[in-house]
Amino acid sequence: MRQIQILKPGSLRSFFNSKLSLMLVAVLLLTGCEASLETPEKPDDNATVSGTVTLNGKPVTTGQVGFFSLKFGMAGQAELNGEGKFTLPDPIAPGEYRIYFITDNGQPPGGMPAKYMSETSSDYTVPVQPSANQVSIDIKS
Known part of the structure; x- marks a missing residue:
């Protein structure tokens, strides 16, 4: 039932x-x-960057300089020429960038402190504005 x-x-x-x-x-x-x-919307990559790199006032002539965005991560790298000059090959987004260096052997060039060899340990930053930027990077040992 x-x-x-x-x-x-x-x-x-x-x-x-x-x-x-x-x-x-x-x-x-x-x-x-x-x-x-x-992820946050990335702004237009419209900033060009060129400049010089010196160590204690003398040109750094080997390796590459890297730009790491504090907001978006890796942005660009450029070869250093015999006068310490560089130009990023592509435009990047405006903002604050941590500067670091890359060499073929992984060793700091000419007495540069090792902390500048990594985007995580470098404390050298530069602002990048929209349009053309000319930066002078002078590392102290």
């Missing part, structure tokens, strides 16, 4: 309200998670 279950007044309403509440919480959580995964 089957038993017929009689719903108490308000129990059906409670059932639907609890399901609706759970769905609403799930949607809000998923929406919050999705928003946190978005």
Whole structure:
């Protein structure tokens, strides 16, 4: 013999309200998670950069100079010429950049402190403005 279950007044309403509440919480959580995964919009790369690198006032003539964006990460690298001059081959986004150096053998050029050989340990920063930038980077040992 089957038993017929009689719903108490308000129990059906409670059932639907609890399901609706759970769905609403799930949607809000998923929406919050999705928003946190978005990366900030990168501004237009419209800044050109060239300049000179010196160590205690003398040109650094070997290796490359690297620009690491404090907001977006790696931005660009340029070869140093015999006069310590460089030009980034591509425009970069305006902002604050940490300067570091790269050499073929991984050793600092001509007595440069080792901290400048990595974008994580270098503390030398330069601002890059929209349009053309001419920077002078003078490292002290």
